[in-house]
Amino acid sequence: MTISDNRRRLRTELTLAEKASLMSGANFWNTKRVDRLGVPSIMLTDGPHGLRKQGGAADHLGLHASIPATCFPPAATLANSWDPGLLTRVGEALGAEAAAEDVSVLLGPGLNLKRNPLAGRSFEYFSEDPLLSGTSAAAMIRGIQSRGVAACAKHFAVNSQETHRMTIDEIVDERALHETYLEGFRIALAEGDPWTVMSSYNKVNGTYANENVELLDRILRRTFGFDGLVVTDWGGNNDRIAGLIAGNALEMPSTDGVTDREIVAAVEAGTLDETVLDARVEELLALIARTARDDAPAPVDHDAHHELAIEAARRSIVLLDNPLDVLPLGPASGRVAVIGDFAARPRYQGAGSSLVNPTRVDSALDALRASDLDIAGFERGFARRDKPSRLLRRRALRLARRSDVVLLFLGLDESAEAEGVDRQHMRLARNQLVLAHQLIGLGVPVVVVLAGGAPVELPFADEAAAIVHSYLAGQGGGTAVADVLTGCVNPSGRLAETYPLVYADVPSSASFAQTQATSEHRESIYVGYRYFDKTETPVRYPFGHGLGYTRFRYEELEAGETSARVTLTNTGAREGEETVQLYVEAPDAAVGEIRAPRELRGFAKVALMPGETVTVEIPYAEHAFDVYDVDHGGWRTVGGTYGVLAGASSRDVRLRRELDVEGEAWTAPGKDRLPHYVDGRVEKVNDLEFGELLGRPLPSPRWPVGQPLTRDDIIAQTRGRGGFAGLLYRVIDLAYALLMALGRPHAANNTRFVLDLPFRSVARMSGGRVDDAMLDGLLLMVNGRFWRGVRQVLSAWRARRRSERVHSNN
Template sequence: MTSTDLTDFPALVANLDLETKVRLLTGATSFTLHGEDSIGLAPMAFSDGPTGVRGLKFTGGEQVALFPNATLLASAWSEDTAHEVGEMLAQEAQRQQIHVVLGPTINLHRSPLGGRLFEAYSEDPLLTGRLAAAYVKGLQGQGIGACLKHLVANESETLRNYMNSVVSEEALREVYLLPFEIAVDDANPWSIMAAYNDVNGVPATEQDHVNNEVVKGEWGWDGLLMSDWFATKTSAPAALGGLDLVMPGPDGPWGAALVADVEAGAVPESVIDEHVCRLLRLAERVGALGGPDAHRVWPTDSWAPDAPARREQLRRLATDGMVVLRNKGGALPLTAASATSGTVALIGRHAVETVCMGGGSAQVNPPYQVSIAQGLRAAIGDRLTVVDGVEVRERPLPAAPDSISDPVTGAPGMQVEHLDADGVVMLSEHVDGADVTTGFDETPPRPTEQLRLRARLAKGGRVRLGALGTGRWRVSLDGADLGGADLVAGGADPGEGMFKPPHWTADVDAAPGALVEAVLTILRTEPQPGPDGKLSTLSHVLASGMGVKSLVVAPVPAPTDEVIEAAVAAARDAETAVVVVGLTPEQETEGTDKSTLALPGDQDRLVSAVAAAAARTVVVLNAATPVLMPWAEDVDAILVVGLPGQEGGHAVADALLGLREPAGRLVTSWPAADGAAPAWVVEPTDLQLEYTDGVFIGYRGFHAGHAEPPAHWLGAGDGYGSWEYESAELTGTDTGVTVRVTVRNTSDRESREVVQAYFQPDEADQPVRLVGWGTATVPAGGHADVEVTTDARLWRRWDTAAGTWGAPLSGGELLVARGLGDIRSRLPLA
């Protein structure tokens, strides 16, 4: 993978003294790097990017496009889609002058409880790797760097900064490193991010075996390896273990400590030079090296995040990944004719407050988010009745921008004042939403010791007022004190304060225009050792009071029985009841894992009640990852819509009405019950998490009988067509096994099929594995020949004793399938 460099990087590095070199290897701010004029190095800017290019601020930044989430995009099983998404993200980055987008996330869906699965593509390493490679090509083809994350075995969030993933070398090579290897081989990403966790007893940021021996050595990768934010725990061990860049800055474990390590002989200066060369190579690739004349010129005519063309792209991409899991009697699509001649009752909290993105670093500030109620109303007008659903959240939401206004400017949002230790207002600013961050990307000249959040209520009545975030809060209404509390994060992860903030609320009667004020005093403590007993950078982060602080303004929820009675009445009076249920950013978020696959709240009870009353019931699942559906056999149709981005409501309406086919296929197997999966546990024991499923991840373990069969297999999904597989034959083995499959669309409408090929080796200790797929869009009654060329990397077997790849697997059979629950042909292999 080594490229031909245009610049003599060692010669540039030779012009720098040790302190300067080390300074370049830690970020300048939360999301920027230092420049160095003496060698023509410009500062570089990074941005989180799983579902949009957020920019340089964690909260309160400029408005950017909100994309469908990764599992929804991956459900299209389309490298063309992944490439297009990469190009779109590059355009978003260019508009904001961002050099590197921190994505794609290519950890695997090992346990369905993983909180961050919505950011990652799939449980399958081949599907993940090929989509990642296409994404990287789309992004870097526009001169914006990609960053594969998180290297490696980072499949859960619980105690992620301290836990140790215990993984066999066989599973590491054949499963968890494979997506990274495929992306490196096929697309040469310019950067990779090292994870928070330890791997087999060694921190990912210090992994000489993975980072140096495998990635930089065996694979010959020449890019930059950066840390996840606050992940670096040491100076010399991390520098020697292959880490090139510590993020964020300006503080961290390197700096003076690393200079001292070099001067003491603990780290050869040549190691520092190699790290800086990789940094300069990244800079050259993204147009930040060579002096002002050589630096990239940023475009001035980029699309706005709400431009009509961007809206169309996001709407189309979201619909293409939606998955039809059940369609009894052709309940879907609700054709435009029937939808306008009959009535539809749209029911559920997710219908009116559609969850369009997950929590954590994947969050962005979009220009708008279309709910399913808004999208379906726009499509079928007054034939639609909308009924709210049961409560779905444990924590209250921050105030919606249109529910509050700035008492100074009158604009939607709030007024925020940052005060120092002497009570001096250092900064007074308007914030579009109801969130502000402290201790991370602030701009005041001195540390913020107190915040004042002030807003006027757009509506009156019975309301829930309060605050989210760590610290000492007092909340008042028109000057009258309502109360407050000292709120403390509940876990050892610094992400708790950012992604799972504690809250305090009070239910009160308020008049329109009433002034709400929430005053926060930052609570700073002495750094304490983490669960691993070490006093690390994370200990100082936790002690600083860092986190997101939010103003809460929300309606007081109605009683559950009353809500369900209203839903049943609406369903009984309509031709079709569409019930929207799902998960929230409390379950699908960075920093925490789920404890169950059950839908939160009384959503199952709501669906069952509606299904018993309605003539026809369609369930829309607003969730990115598997859920339990005890009512599945009682409803007519199930449509999985993921976290569909800013155009979500319009995209769902297109799918329900058949204006565009939801032709997606599942990217993860859905267990039939809690615990019924090859891997389930995400909470480490004594900080150890054993990857006991080995190479039998997900569908591989289900197929081998390591758990009861799933409710739905990887690759399942019906779209709006029906298919016969008329023939399947092997057509070549010179460069890999190839199969040609003839498929016929037996439905009365055009449809897209995804033909999947799985290899089942003869060896009992070897799992079945996806080795390739192909797609075809076929008119009603038509047929197509689909050729699937399999990937030779899936025929390899790691020889642990020899420490190398053994002879390729042979024999067995090739399974042609629509997911392993629907095998259409078995072809013996010689």
């Protein structure tokens, strides 16, 4: 009997109740088992960049400790390597650690497009470009699944902000949806074949992603060919029956049987066809079979994985500036002052569901002290959270004055980047900026080493002697940073996102995370460098930028029908790596068209010895000369004379060749009524023009006023209502402020996360401690009927206790 025959046999022998039970978790991390038929439970757990398996109290926000595991650099860092081979090796290590702990599904990688620098989860995502995102994710997926562990591509789709993320309606036009937000997923599925996909919390154009038939059925399955299992994000179910029909199989975590009973009732009432349920059960059984292990997994070599974490960080660190060639440092550099709290206590990962308990952590300070440099001393320089300290600053300045060069470690602290909250601005902490200004004013060369998972404004950039960006470098980042600074490693990282001069330059800056009910993607296809290059807006560092300690010459670009070839020579005195980036320039550079002037359509990372020359062939991406035609519901090759560009960033083009492409004539529908989409000045788009682009009226961006709160509303909507509702909001807000004051930013951010929970999630994420009857009592309380609500909560609680006692006695 084949595996598929066995699955069909199991499905036919399962009762309706058993099939329904398989559609939700047994607890926080495990699926249910059916002992009668030998259907085992499997474990799903977090880990985009490291295994986060919890042995005790369970949560999905990093509140409780997990077992030690290797903390690799997060996706935002690894993307800077532009090295799919490296990501595959990291994926293999992640899969090996998951397999050793009997984990069947590793919940990652995340590959949502980076729409705005303030998105709180940017550190978990790869890039602002779908090709780089999708290629990177596919490489990691292949690595994870090579160890018999399912990867889970997430979050599908358009998860672009953390503010009100569980109910926010992402309003995006169809062309932007396909060309930007879905294209990375398409590539990851085509090249990586993940066995699971996680749906996102948010709505997309009015419908929750998890019950969106257009997204999960027509696009994900029928168009992209996905044949695996769709799992909710934790607590991400809204309407269980609608989710099943759309294509979601597994709801996590456990709902204590509530939604299982809903499924049984729907089948018995005829509102859910049992064949739909059978299809979802088949998907879960297939996943169980795919991840079954006959042999015990090999033990994990944590030392080897730590070395891989160091290598991954080395290859991802970006040298942003080095105008005076101060770097690399060596014995001839003189006395080196190390200043900045991050040197001793590194920021090496973000917070939330991806918070890994590392097996060890290397600090840059320890690694620098172990090098050949003459370290004059170390000073913290500033308080970790933005608290003024003249004493710390004076001590740092005193050390700098008796040194020949300063290594200044700056960055975003732990409270700035976390799941569940978006950043409030793009600035570094004020105490860090004051210190940087005063140190630079001394006249001693200052080398800035940055840490953080997303762009920041850098007002001191033109005055620094050099700037190195480690991003969030994982547990081996301290060693990697020291190796780059001292020249043991030639930096080869290249930015996977654009660094604006100031946040106001970002096209979505005026509206991002500012509304309550909707998030309007008025910039459409103009995300990241597509906008900045279209409008020729000055930037601090362009997409793809990065320097090294050698130089490369580009020659002899040939543009063929399916690929381009370019000859590259290392003209410097050191071995190094260059990332050759291939851009396709639209006919006439898209002047007068709703189209980006150039887009990344291929890349290759090449290692060369001094004086070595190599010819590199780079295939064009699948849709290199295409646009998504909304009228025809598919991709269209647009004919014309294109420019094929080879360069070191989107603005550092070294060679250009023309290529005539056969295709169809195309003009964006309604172009004459969309002037700001034609010239790219999408920050000027008004309601009328955005509605014209969408082809429908805009929904209200605000929550309804004066209406009772329902299960689908979020706890944040209690604000300003008075009575118990207002008290509930103030208690949560006060707890957040108190935890911040106590120096516990992770717990504080997770407390604030509660405000974005829909009331329905209070019951469904309580592990059975709160049922729907109690929830209805809570809603009575917040809607001004406090004592009636209290009585209902107590009555429901007593009824539940009686039921539990009867069940335990039986």
